[in-house]
Structure formats: structure tokens, C-alpha cells
Amino acid sequence: MGSCCGSSSSEQGPDVVLSDSGDHVMLDNGTVQVVISKPNGIVTSIKYGGIDNLLEVLNKESNRGYWDFNWSQPGQGDNFDVPSGTVFQVLSNDGDKVELSFSRPYNPSSSWTMVPLNIDKRFALLRGSSGFYTYAIFERSSGWPDFNLNQVRTTFKLRKDKFDYMAIADNKQRVMPYPDDRNPKRSQQLAYPEAVLLVNPINPALQGEVDDKYQYSSDNKDIKVHGWISKDPLVGFWIITARDEFRNGGPLKQNLTSHVGPTCLSMYHSAHYAGEELCPQFRNGEAWNKVFGPVFIYLNSAPIATDPEDLWQDAKEQLLTEVTSWPYSWPASPDYPKAAERGSISGRLLVQDWFISTDAFPAAGAYVGLAAPGESGSWQTESKGYQFWVQANETGSFIIEHVRAGTYDLYGWIAGFLGDYKKDGEPLTINPGSSLNLGDLIYQPPRNGPTIWEIGTPDRSAAEFYVPDPNPKYINKLYLNHPEKFRQYGLWERYSEIYPDNDLVFTIGVNDWRTDWFFAHVCRIQNNGNLAATTWQVKFQMPSVNKDDVYTLRLAIASSNNAAIQVRFNDPSTSSKPLFDTMQFGKNNAIARHGIHGLNTLWNIAVPATILNAGDNILSLTQRKTGNIFCGVMYDCLRLEGPATPTTTCQVAQ
Template sequence: MDCQVIRFNYMAISDDRQRMMPTGKERAKGRKLDYPEAVRLPNNFGKLRIGFWLITPSSEFRAGGPLKQELTSHVGPTTLSVSLLILHLLTISQGIISRHQLKGLFVCHYTGSTLAIKLKYGEYWKKVYGPASIERRTWPYDFPRSQDYPHAYQRGTVIGRMLVQDRYVSKEALIVGNDAYVGLAPEGEAGSWQKNSKGYQFWNQSDDDGYFVIRGIRSGSYNLYYWIPGFIGDSKYSYTIHISEGDFIKLGDVVYEAPRNGPTLWEIGIPDRTAAEFYVPDPYPNLVNHLFMNHTNDRQYGLWDRYTDLYPENDLVYNVGASDYRKDWFFAHVNRKLEDGSYGATTWRIVFNLTNVSNGSYTLWLALATANGASIKVNFNEQPNPRWLSFRTGLIGRDNAIARHGIHGFYRLYSFNVPSFLLGKGANVISLHQENGRGKFYGVMYDYIRFEGPPEIDLIFNLKN
């Protein structure tokens, strides 16, 4: 939908992210920065006039699951919704998605200049944006006559309760899986919903007691996928779920067996698929986006080069038991800017102590919140790994969350079995070497790192210590 730029020039994304929007002409006057979409804007914007929203009552047609980030507000006279349909630039001609899936229903909500002015001076945007919740509650609509839009009575519902089994957290009772993300998506491997772009997806979160309800499901065959903040990994229900018109399916208890080999010796971060908890430096004063100044969970432009400012020669070293990941773990493992303007690879080190080394296999878990053209190689105690051991992720990722000021992208989980002979009594060092040093945007954001002991020492260590 095209809008006149002279009238529609205010952006509201959330309660704390609102601003005047520049026009395309104003943007063209800006100084170009490190990638084509980024410019340093002039300060003279036009006057506030009108607010406009495009409301989407259902996200069932969108690809990539509930965490997929997309561009939803931009400079220019075109509202963005159709672009959310598919991953990257997949097209109908490639047979990736159905033409019927492209038919989305949208509701336009217009607010006149009086409401828009109040918005600028502090009125909560949700008072203006209220119709969105109304539209969601009335979905699926009863007025479409196309066969491509099944009505409410033609759709199904799935209910159940999410529980977690992790014997190193609770040895006997199952744990309530509150706030779990539970969804129906096309059949595939656990976690495949992240990259699926063919069918429909239906998601909801469980309540405080672990109960979940997924409504408005179109007829078809699906897998039930789930993951739970606070626990690593993905899983899916053992059986395919077939939805027919009017079905109401009760699954009962769904138990997630959290990935685990042994007791936790130490951990860094929070397993929630984001890098939001880690240290974010202050932005460069001349590149500040004031939209995000009071919100530490939002990133600023140019933070990748702040790593070089903080670690000009020696890379990050994290001491387990002394360091604090909120202050001492940089939010992104990026490359260092060199004197000639090029970039070089970096190696982060984790130092930890073992009072004794038990026979058996230890486990290192690396959960990545995002990756872009990166390859992480892991070494123990600065020694070359034996030829028969490969602690390497390989070249991964095209998320570009580092450049796009994100906190997460495509989630990945790696586990490395560590023979005890690689460790020693006293101080030990794990080296994380990001091998691709060719540019500023290559790197990863860690979600969570955990080091586990062999299973037989579970009585010595306690996960909560």
C-alpha cells in the first residue's frame, strides 16, 4: 500500500521505540556508512501529521516461526507486510510456496492528526493501536468467501501441557514448562520450523502452569515443535498430528527431555536464544540513534568496532567465578579492526579451575543466538586437538544480525565430547577461535555456554551452585 510521504512520517514500533521518520529525499542527503541501507541522517525532519498502521490479525502464513525478525518499518511510502511471507528472496516460480499462501488478510487502521500529535507528546501508542488486539480476537474472520480461507468451524484446536525432564535440575519430579514456545508447522526434523518456507505455522506459548492452547489450525498434517526458555535445544512431538475440520485434540502431557550429559560445572549466559544479557558498549557519539538510548536491549549502529576499542591488542578473557557475563562478555564475537582498515580473526578464552579431573568424557555445549559467515574452532589448554577430534562448527550462518543491530537470528546448538586427558587439575583454558577474519560483519553471538562433568560425578556438583 502506497502512502503520501508528506502525510505519513511518524514511526511507532513499541511503547519505547517511536520517532519522526525521514523522507527518501532526506535520507538521500545523509552520509553513507558501512552498508548501503545505513546513512547518517540530517536533523531537519518535517512536521508530524498522521499515523497509519497495517494490522495483520494472524501470522499463520509467515515463514520462519515466532522469532523470525523482519523489516517492518522503513523510509519510504510503502507499508511492509508481504515481504514477511517468505525467507529471503524465495519466489513462487521456484515452487517454494503456494500462490494461495500469498493471499493474506490485512486491516488498515487510520488515525487523524489529532491522535498523532498526542502520540508524539506521550500518549501510549497502544491506545491508538488498540484495534490490533480486536482484530486478533476476531480471527479467523467469517466474511471471506474464498475457499483459501477456512472459517473458524473449519479449523482445529490442539491443547496440552508442557513438562521438562532434566535430572540434574530435578532428580525426581518433572519440571513445569512455563513460557514454552509450542507450534504446529510442516513435518521435518526438530528445529526445522526455523527455515521452513512452504506451509503454515501456528504458535502459542504455555502459561505459568505449562498449559498451552493452539487455535485456528488449518486442516493438514503437522509436527508439533517446542522449545523452552531456560533450557537448551529443540524437540518435537513423537507423532504426526493430523488436523481435520472441527478437530479438538488433547495431547495431555508433553515431556521435553532437555539435552544433558552430566552435571553443570559452570555456565555463561541464559539459554533463551538471544544475546540480550551480555555486555553492550556505549555507541559512538556521532552515530547514536536516539530511538534506542534508554533501552539496553536494543543495539546501536557501529558496535562491532567498539570491540577493537575495548580490546585493541589482546582478546577477551573470561574467568569463571570472577567475571560477570553481564559486564565482561562482549555481546558479539566479532573481528578486530587493524591499522590498515582490514579486519583480523579473534580468539576468546575461558579460564576455569578443576579441583580434580575424573576419568570419562566432559561435555562443552555451545548455543549460538546467531552466526554470519563464521567458523568457531575450540581448543583446550592451548594445545592442538588430536587429529581424531574435531572441535569446529565449520562455516555457518547468513543471519547478518551483527550489522542489523539484532540480538538473535538462526539458533544453533553444538556439543563437544571432551576427553579427560585434555584437562588438568587447577587452571584450564578453553579457546574459542573465530576463524573467518575477512570482514567486520563476520562473527557469532553466543546464547549460552555450558561445561558439564562426566555423569558419574553428579553427586559432587550441584547445578544451582
């Protein structure tokens, strides 16, 4: 660990001691002291590395370190709840570990409207550990009232006089504004409350920048370690997620990480970048149980002269230690299965696309996962159960280890190929201790005929398209010359500036989608401030057309927010009946949240040859919804396929 001071659990170090003062308990292992309100289960103090309390001492005790969630009754508004425990239990106290439970049983006779859930919050401190763990069990019994679960997370509010440097990835680290900088006297609110322009920040170097917590979102698959660093003394506060089986929406679901506060989040369940489809509905007395976590709150420190980067590198090394320790052996809850109670599954995924090769070939780098049984692609909106994902190697081989016993379907997708894979046949049953080898599996991506032209790469993202520079008035310096340029604020307005009068026209064989295809199909802002529908055109040539044939247009959508796309061929009038209309779909809100993707949707549209020409052709795509500037789609890939018996030559966009 170099010059850093931090450690995982070991047999070395003093006993873990539990002290009870009546309304608080303290866990102390000689390295870290954690104080939790009793029986509420709110973390009120964390002492470590020469700082008496890493949490914001200016906040009320109830607003420092806590679990919270959002829920709603059917047809009712959203409720925010910081569950306060009513029952306190010591589950383990043997010198090596203290594990505590702060539970709130459901009381149908409560004087206030209570979510129909038993909620059990757990905290654990181990001998020699430079940090502590937290997890929770949410449970409802059969016959309880209906409700929707909209969000679940753990929140830590750190001291603003200490923690000002945030790190969420190797290339996403920076000195952050103070929370006071977001006050009306120091900032200007932009298009929504979360985004502000810093006009008079405490740190003058930040003047003119945008602060927006959504700029620091990441995919589930990338949210492994993130947190904050105090420069004096040099102390790091990190949330480490060794395994994310309990998160909803799969590996591409985006979630918040850390943001101005300084706030550090562990997001377990949310609808961000996807919409209400990810809010599970519990109806007709359905019983349910889910364990969220454990996650590790890791603390490290170093002498003042040390490069703060060392703390980040040490935190990443600790992540590797936590990964090798998963599933943890210490949790007392029987709802968290240990290694011997889990199973594994393996196989090899191949791709068979006759347009590329008549033989199946390895699905190198494919994402393969287990999720609740459902339709192809249903893992994107699955939220009640657990998901287990890995990335196949260069031969397409995969092994998914430490899977909870249960019934699953096997899903997958491969960058470069349209559509979603789902294993045929009955769902798979994983038993404790089982090891299931599926052998070779073959994915046949959607294909009716040869590719005539294609725009973009089917990778479930719009990142490969043209992302403009931000308006100089609305920059975040972190994302200047950054691969995630799409995180900049206000890029949706740039379309109207680049195309003030006429919409985008893309000519196959002439234009390059990396520089000429705007990343988001949004409305145009007119001079009077009103919004207008926009029609993008794709011009292409076909040397010949057999009028008896049927072609296929495939529109892979990386994200949609209340958009509706009308499709026309060789029809200049947007008032005429379209060949196809998606109708309004999607509430991903990824355009406003700088997300570059949300839920992936594939539209397969039959195109009769009678509306195509031998020679020049124009595909028109009209985004007709103008409810607000954020109505629009981000395309993943567009492809026109010829009929099964090719009568055309291949013409691929650059």
C-alpha cells in the same frame, strides 16, 4: 476509543459503494475511500480524515500501495516483481462488503521471464470499517518450472509532507527523517547502502544520527501493529496483523516494519536475519498454494489538540478487535478456511532435567507451535506452509486454536533450557472442527552430566551479554537508554576499540557475563585496516579429573554469519589441530542488521578428560573467518557438563 475516530466493521454506516471509471475502481463506505488501478491492482489513493490522499502523490501511481516479491530461477540472480493484474473480478458487492480480485495467471508463453505462479491480489472494504483489508493467494500447478521464492510483502508509501512520526511499539516511537535526508547531499553512506549518517537533515534536531531501516526490525511474534502519524491533520495509518500463521520462520523470525519513506510494510515472507535457508525451493514440478494475509490497513484520526499517543493506543485496541475476529468470516476465497473449517490442539508441556529435579515440572512460558513435519528445530527455516504458535501458561498448559486442517509436527522451546522440543511419534493430523488434547508431554533437554559452568542464559538471544555504548558518531537517539541497545549502528567496531591488542578473557567465578562477555564474537580491526581472527578464552578450575571420563561442551549459537569456531582446551596454539571445528556456517547477517539473534544452532562437543587438568584450564574459542567485519557469531549460551558420574563440583558463572 476516547477522542480518536476509527472503527471496525459494523452493521452501522452507509452502504459500501463500488465505482468503476474504467482504468480505476473506487471503494467507498463513507469513512474511507480507496482507489485501485484496474486491472493492475495497485492502490493509488486512500482518502481519509481530511487528507485527499494519504499515499505519496509525488510518486507514480505504481509506487504508492502495492504487493511485491523477489524470486529467482535456480542458479540465477534475484528478480524483483510488482505483479500487475491482468484479470479483474468483483467477488462481492452487496452493500455490506466489496471484495475485489486482481489476478495475474502464469503464462508460460510470456515474452518476458515470468515467475511460475498464479497471483491473486484481494482487497476488501466493509461497512462501517475505518480501513480496508488485503490478502493474496499464490499458487503453482504441478509440472511448472523450478524457482525459488525469496520475499513477499505489501508496501505503502505515505505522503512525506504529512507523515513524520513513526510508531512500532510502546517504546519505539519517534519523529523520523525525511526521505530527502538520505540523499548524498544530506547524508553519508556507511558500511552498507541502508545505513546513512545524517549530516545536513531538513530537521536540524536529527543531525548526526544514523538512519537504517534494519534498526526498526522486530520478531514476528511482536509485529502486530505499526505505522505512522500525521500531525496536521491528526491521522494515523497502521498495518494490523491479527494472526501471522502465513509468515515464514516462526515467531522469532525477524522482519522489517516501518522505516523512512515514510514507508509501511507488511512482510509475509523473507530471508532477513536467517539467509537463503528461508527461501523455499520449488523443484520437480511441485504444486503449491499459500494465502498471505489478510492484514488490516487501519486508519484513525483525532482533533489537532489530541495527544498523538491516543492514536497509537486506539490502534492497539483495534488490534484486539481484529484478533477476536480471526479467522475472518468475510474472505471469498475457498483457500482461506473459516472458523468451522479449522481445528484446535491442546496439552501441557513439562520439563525433565535431572540436574535440576528428578521430577518433571511445568514448562512455564514455553513457546509451543505447529509447523510442517520435519526435524527438531526445522520450524526455524520452514517457509512453504503455515505455522501456529502460542505461549504456555505458568502450568505449562497450552491451546492452539483456529489451526488450518493439515498435518503438522508439534515443536517448542523453553527459555532457560537448551535445545528444541519436538513431539515424538507420527505427525499430528488436524481435521476441520476437531479438538485434539495431547495430555502431558515431557521435554528432556540435552544433558549428559552436571553443569560445571555456564555462561549466559539459553534464551535464543545474545541480549543478556555486554552490549557496549555506540560510538557517539553513530547514534540513533531512540535507542539511547533503551532495552534494545543492540539496535545501535556500528557496535561490531566497538570490540576492536575495547580489545585493541588482546582478546577477551573470561574467568569463571570472577567475571560476570552481563558486563564482561561481548555480545558478538567478531574479527579485530587492525591498525592497517585488515581483519584478524580472534580467540576468546574461558578460564576455569577443576579440583579433580578422572582421565577415563568424557565431558560435554555445549555451544548454543544465537546467530552466525559466515563464521567458523575452533574449539581447543589447554592448547595455546591456534595453528594446531582443534578439538572441534564448526566449519563455516550461517548467513544470518544479524550482526550488521542489529538483530541480536538469527537462527539458533546447538553444537554438542565431546571433551575427553585426557585434555583437561586438575586445577587450571583454558577453553579457547577461535573465530577464524575474516571475510569481512560482519563474520562472527552471537552466543546464546555456553555450558561445560561433567560426565554422567560426577567427579567435579559445580562452578557457575555469575
